[in-house]
Amino acid sequence: MPTEERDTSFNWQTYYGQNLGYIQEQYELYLTNPESVSQEYRELFATRGAPPLLEHVSGAASAAPAAGLDARQLKHAVDAGKLVWNIRTYGHLAADIDPLGIDAKPSTKVLEPATYGLRPEDLAALPASLVWEGAPEGLKNGWDAIVKLREAYSGPIAYEFGHVHDEAERKWLNDYAEKLVPSQSLNAEERSKLVKRLLQAEQFEDFLQRTFVGAKRFSVEGNDALVALVDEIVHELTNAGVGQITMGMAHRGRLNVLAHVLEKPYTKIFSEFHHSTSKAVIPAEGSIGMNYGWSGDVKYHLGANRSIKTGETAWTRVTLANNPSHLEYVNPVVQGFARAAQEDRSKAGYPVRNEEAAASIVIHGDAAFPGEGIVTETMNLSQLNGYRIGGTIHIIANNKIGFTTESFDSRSTHYASDPAKGYEIPIIHVNADEPEAVIAAARMASEYRRLFKKDFLIDLIGYRRYGHNETDDPETTQPLIYKKVKARPTVSRLYADKLIAKNLFSEEEYVRIKTEVVDRLKAAYEEMKQSESQEAVHQTPEPVSAAPAAPKSVPLEKLREINAELLNWPKDFTVYPKLQRILERRANALNDGEKFDWGHAEVLAFASILAEGTPIRITGQDAERATFAFRNLVLHDPNTGATYSPLHHLPQAKASFAIHNSALSEAAVLGFEYGYNVFAPETMVIWEAQYGDFSNVAQVLIDQFISSGRTKWSEKSGLIMLLPHGYEGAGPEHSSARLERYLQLSAEENWTVANLSSSAQYYHLLRRQASTLGTEDARPLILVTPKSLVRNPRAASSPEELEKGSFRLIIEQPGLGGKADRVERLILCSGKVAIDLEEALDKEKDKDFDWLHIVRVEQLYPFPAQEIAAVLARFPNLKEIVWVQEEPRNMGSWGFAEPRVREIAPAGVEVRYIGRPDRSSPATGFQQIHALEQQFIVHQSLKPSPTLAHNLGR
Numbered sequence: 001m002p003t004e005e006r007d008t009s010f011n012w013q014t015y016y017g018q019n020l021g022y023i024q025e026q027y028e029l030y031l032t033n034p035e036s037v038s039q040e041y042r043e044l045f046a047t048r049g050a051p052p053l054l055e056h057v058s059g060a061a062s063a064a065p066a067a068g069l070d071a072r073q074l075k076h077a078v079d080a081g082k083l084v085w086n087i088r089t090y091g092h093l094a095a096d097i098d099p100l101g102i103d104a105k106p107s108t109k110v111l112e113p114a115t116y117g118l119r120p121e122d123l124a125a126l127p128a129s130l131v132w133e134g135a136p137e138g139l140k141n142g143w144d145a146i147v148k149l150r151e152a153y154s155g156p157i158a159y160e161f162g163h164v165h166d167e168a169e170r171k172w173l174n175d176y177a178e179k180l181v182p183s184q185s186l187n188a189e190e191r192s193k194l195v196k197r198l199l200q201a202e203q204f205e206d207f208l209q210r211t212f213v214g215a216k217r218f219s220v221e222g223n224d225a226l227v228a229l230v231d232e233i234v235h236e237l238t239n240a241g242v243g244q245i246t247m248g249m250a251h252r253g254r255l256n257v258l259a260h261v262l263e264k265p266y267t268k269i270f271s272e273f274h275h276s277t278s279k280a281v282i283p284a285e286g287s288i289g290m291n292y293g294w295s296g297d298v299k300y301h302l303g304a305n306r307s308i309k310t311g312e313t314a315w316t317r318v319t320l321a322n323n324p325s326h327l328e329y330v331n332p333v334v335q336g337f338a339r340a341a342q343e344d345r346s347k348a349g350y351p352v353r354n355e356e357a358a359a360s361i362v363i364h365g366d367a368a369f370p371g372e373g374i375v376t377e378t379m380n381l382s383q384l385n386g387y388r389i390g391g392t393i394h395i396i397a398n399n400k401i402g403f404t405t406e407s408f409d410s411r412s413t414h415y416a417s418d419p420a421k422g423y424e425i426p427i428i429h430v431n432a433d434e435p436e437a438v439i440a441a442a443r444m445a446s447e448y449r450r451l452f453k454k455d456f457l458i459d460l461i462g463y464r465r466y467g468h469n470e471t472d473d474p475e476t477t478q479p480l481i482y483k484k485v486k487a488r489p490t491v492s493r494l495y496a497d498k499l500i501a502k503n504l505f506s507e508e509e510y511v512r513i514k515t516e517v518v519d520r521l522k523a524a525y526e527e528m529k530q531s532e533s534q535e536a537v538h539q540t541p542e543p544v545s546a547a548p549a550a551p552k553s554v555p556l557e558k559l560r561e562i563n564a565e566l567l568n569w570p571k572d573f574t575v576y577p578k579l580q581r582i583l584e585r586r587a588n589a590l591n592d593g594e595k596f597d598w599g600h601a602e603v604l605a606f607a608s609i610l611a612e613g614t615p616i617r618i619t620g621q622d623a624e625r626a627t628f629a630f631r632n633l634v635l636h637d638p639n640t641g642a643t644y645s646p647l648h649h650l651p652q653a654k655a656s657f658a659i660h661n662s663a664l665s666e667a668a669v670l671g672f673e674y675g676y677n678v679f680a681p682e683t684m685v686i687w688e689a690q691y692g693d694f695s696n697v698a699q700v701l702i703d704q705f706i707s708s709g710r711t712k713w714s715e716k717s718g719l720i721m722l723l724p725h726g727y728e729g730a731g732p733e734h735s736s737a738r739l740e741r742y743l744q745l746s747a748e749e750n751w752t753v754a755n756l757s758s759s760a761q762y763y764h765l766l767r768r769q770a771s772t773l774g775t776e777d778a779r780p781l782i783l784v785t786p787k788s789l790v791r792n793p794r795a796a797s798s799p800e801e802l803e804k805g806s807f808r809l810i811i812e813q814p815g816l817g818g819k820a821d822r823v824e825r826l827i828l829c830s831g832k833v834a835i836d837l838e839e840a841l842d843k844e845k846d847k848d849f850d851w852l853h854i855v856r857v858e859q860l861y862p863f864p865a866q867e868i869a870a871v872l873a874r875f876p877n878l879k880e881i882v883w884v885q886e887e888p889r890n891m892g893s894w895g896f897a898e899p900r901v902r903e904i905a906p907a908g909v910e911v912r913y914i915g916r917p918d919r920s921s922p923a924t925g926f927q928q929i930h931a932l933e934q935q936f937i938v939h940q941s942l943k944p945s946p947t948l949a950h951n952l953g954r
Helices: 012-032 039-048 052-058 071-094 120-124 142-153 167-183 188-211 225-239 254-260 266-277 327-342 373-383 418-423 435-452 479-487 491-501 507-530 556-566 577-588 598-611 667-679 692-706 709-713 739-744 759-772 832-843 865-872 894-904 927-942 946-951
Strands: 157-160 244-249 304-309 315-320 358-365 392-398 427-431 456-461 616-620 657-661 684-688 720-724 752-755 781-785 810-812 825-829 852-857 859-861 880-888 910-916
Touching (some): 012 039, 012 071, 071 120, 071 142, 071 157, 120 142, 142 167, 157 435, 188 225, 188 254, 188 507, 225 244, 225 254, 225 315, 225 358, 225 392, 225 435, 225 456, 244 327, 254 266, 254 315, 266 507, 327 358, 327 667, 327 692, 373 418, 373 667, 427 435, 491 507, 556 577, 556 598, 598 759, 616 667, 667 692, 684 759, 692 709, 692 720, 692 739, 739 752, 739 894, 810 865, 825 832, 825 865, 832 852, 832 880, 832 927, 859 894, 880 894, 880 927, 894 910
Parallel strands (some): 244 315, 244 358, 358 392, 392 456, 616 657, 684 720, 720 781, 825 852, 825 880
Antiparallel strands (some): 157 427, 304 315, 810 852
């Protein structure tokens, strides 16, 4: 073997870079037989010695010659290094993580010494520290080291860390798996507590099964250890000083988590079952139940809160979010909860964030985790500035089946957890029938999050003891699996037997704990039955007012002061010249005779709201600039790349302002903002779609949370959705915000839907929304926002409208309706088409339109029926009411407005429609056709119908 002294001054990385792996292979061949490599490599290794990668793999290559190893032993050391690497990377393939033993076993040759030409005696001839760098004391040799590593990586916990790129993190993870987990053991008190927790989970489900026969509960059985796992994570986070723990999960095992982690009383859960299985009492007509908020939700969708005392005056609050059956859609919501809990919004500038203040836990389903796109959308938020929360602990409650679909039909990955690899999230798989391994997993996940402030995933692999729900018969679709399930003892029995066999527990103790658990369940059930005043199962939130009061106006002089500060950027900051000229036009916009546009109205509204102490958070794919470049609230220095936001330095501000461009996601981002607002209801939270119709990608969040959360869960939100909308020839995908969908969901004053036509209206509506935040009148605002109108002079407003005005539900077209007895047609319209009509009227000033009046319906829901009726009452000779819109007849506002308009229309007055005909696509893709259609709508609106023409003598 060559023994040349190595030239340490030679920089291998500079010369060979990414080819070092190949150089190492050549060096290994060189060690065995120098003639097997080219002359070039023989000379290289003779003069330069071993390449550095060899040291990385073996942990001690450069020390090998000093230890007196011959060439054969040195090769064994190199091969042992490969084996160690592959045990760490692929040891999970041989792990004992399948309780039922039903999974096909993959090849594990890569874990066998023989694959590398190694025999036990070859490894025994090597020092343990040479094979395993940092090996614990007490190992005799390299063979012992390999055996110990195999045990660590192929036991009831399987580890996947190879996809984690950060070397320090990966080393910590490996060290924890190799050294800390094997050394952990529970003391007698902890073992007894764990047995009790498993029995509580098991007997709770058993009691429900026997007591409420046929009732759905989506039991945790087969994955009972989930309760102990979540309980331990909560314990670890609480000990670490986390003040808020936010949790999300679907229905599987939810009742058990509610009972044993959130400590929802058994009596309340039993009462919910008792009501659902008894004859329902329908509220009398006219009662609050029939008229408002009787909807409620099923018991396994409801959330809960729990407070844990952690010191003299310190508490940790645990929140389980309400969740519909749309499985994973709660994920971004609970992360929004956590972000809101971490931020101090009491001072100007960006909120001050403390990642130690809150943490989130999300429990996923094994079919849903790879199957639902919202999962990866939400994981993508984890390291983004506007959304990071210092790490989420993910748990897959893996029962190896989705409804009746097995994994080979539901995913294309080996593990359910594989999508997390793309986000470098450490993954551990743990056998749910090995409770102490489950506890070790909980502790590792909690410590990793504490140290590295990143996500961690635990794949808890169990099974499902019953069908998808307790009325299903799973044997019709999985007969072989359920033969094994029926024969499988419960995890509490398995764990107790293991402890008894080691003389660490007794059968008597097991029976005693089980009896206590069952007796408590029976006592709670009897208490529930005997209670004379049970809590109402259906929630009845207080109704909101149909028309919130207008907030106090801001004096024009104060707005001028604010306006001056918004244009006062630092002297050493260069604003992009073109943008600077645009912004400086605002300097005089509040003077007499001037006008302010849409973007100016928005920033003045924001500034005045901040001055009143209400924090603001706005996000969206282009929120900083806005899709149509009207906002520009974050300025960029073209010379230095520095950024500056005037709203962060506003002297009048008494609260924080956060603005973030978001990921290219609608569902996850909208869910996050909804969660943030629910948790911080005093904050004005705004999500802006790049185009209004893009919000349809987040339809589940809109349907299941934003529109109905108050009625189902008494969950209040004042979230604002800004949806750019307008028919301007942009084609099917950039025209319609799908206004009809929001109107179809409108009921019980659940939100406000508006389509505005002026900048002053925008200013006043934002301020009205801010005034309701944190009150019973708070509700979401669905705001259709303009595209071309953001710069249209006709949509601009005078300064007087800021100080003296307030938000108007309807606006009458100036210059029309003056001769009330002459008006025969009333047009009702909304948004941009109103500006088109105004422009057309100006072009035809020579014509007499005293037969016509136009009313802009600025707020579509709650529908301003009284205000419109008052206008109708002024026109005694009215013949027709026409609803004019840009959208096709089966879209837009017409379907919603028609029955409401007919209800208030005077007797004998016709109600009809002008607009595009029914279409399957929102708009044409051809500019010329769009222009013709738009001209036709305007022309028909301003042209008397044959009946009217006859009456008018035309």
